[in-house]
Amino acid sequence: MYAHPDDPEVSCAGTLARWADEGAEVHLVICAAGDKGLHHGGIEPSRLVQVRAGEADAAALVLGVAAHENLGLPDGEVDNTVALRERLVGRIRALRPDTVVSCDPTAVFFGSRYVNHHDHRSVGFAVLDACAPAAASPLYFPDAGPPHQVSAIYLSGTLHPDGWEDISTTVDRKVEALTCHRSQVGEDVDLVDEVVRRRAASAGADAGLACAEAFRILHFR
Numbered sequence: 001m002y003a004h005p006d007d008p009e010v011s012c013a014g015t016l017a018r019w020a021d022e023g024a025e026v027h028l029v030i031c032a033a034g035d036k037g038l039h040h041g042g043i044e045p046s047r048l049v050q051v052r053a054g055e056a057d058a059a060a061l062v063l064g065v066a067a068h069e070n071l072g073l074p075d076g077e078v079d080n081t082v083a084l085r086e087r088l089v090g091r092i093r094a095l096r097p098d099t100v101v102s103c104d105p106t107a108v109f110f111g112s113r114y115v116n117h118h119d120h121r122s123v124g125f126a127v128l129d130a131c132a133p134a135a136a137s138p139l140y141f142p143d144a145g146p147p148h149q150v151s152a153i154y155l156s157g158t159l160h161p162d163g164w165e166d167i168s169t170t171v172d173r174k175v176e177a178l179t180c181h182r183s184q185v186g187e188d189v190d191l192v193d194e195v196v197r198r199r200a201a202s203a204g205a206d207a208g209l210a211c212a213e214a215f216r217i218l219h220f221r
């Protein structure tokens with residue numbers, strides 16, 4: 001469960017592809033439509049949403065996910081509201097996942113040059129709230145389906161990683177999936193390849209792996 005159409009590919013595509021290869025049924029739930037995902041403008045927001053939906057379709061095929069969907073909220077306007085939590089609880093109770101993956105909302109600053117996007121932080125908190133305790137309790141959102149307790153939450157984009165997933169068999173597909181999001185990563189495929197592999201090597205170095213994605217992991221069972 002992520003904010004923007006390319007967030008899973010940036011954050012955890014290697015892990016999702018490996019889990020899919022191992023037989024897991026992977027569903028992507030994206031909250032925002034991607035309508036403000038260009039710094040230079042020059043395209044109608046409604047057209048950009050169409051372009052990004054096509055990119056997400058292509059990336060999902062590469063990763064082998066079972067399904068992907070977009071809740072269609074406007075970029076930059078995703079807040080951790082009761083309404084969003086109810087929608088996320090509805091998806092959790094319908095899909096009944098063992099593991100939910102999202103972004104760590106407590107990560108605000110990455111170094112001195114990047115502030116974590118508002119939507120990432122909002123979705124991260126909304127997902128945490130939806131999983132613990134709302135989805136598991138019949139007293140929360142009783143019309144959103146039968147209760148479901150997720151077993152674990154994996155948080156990417158974290159400053160406090162405590163678990164690492166080996167993506168050595170799927171890093172090629174992470175690169176391929178990310179390059180599907182051409183509106184976001186541009187035309188320089190070699191640069192995407194280099195950045196993805198450098199980050200995977202860096203994450204893996206902390207865990208003795210050649211190639212990894214790092215997470216902060218919560219277990220509920």
Ligand SMILES: [Zn+2]
Nearest residue numbers: 003004007117
């Ligand atoms: Zn994003």
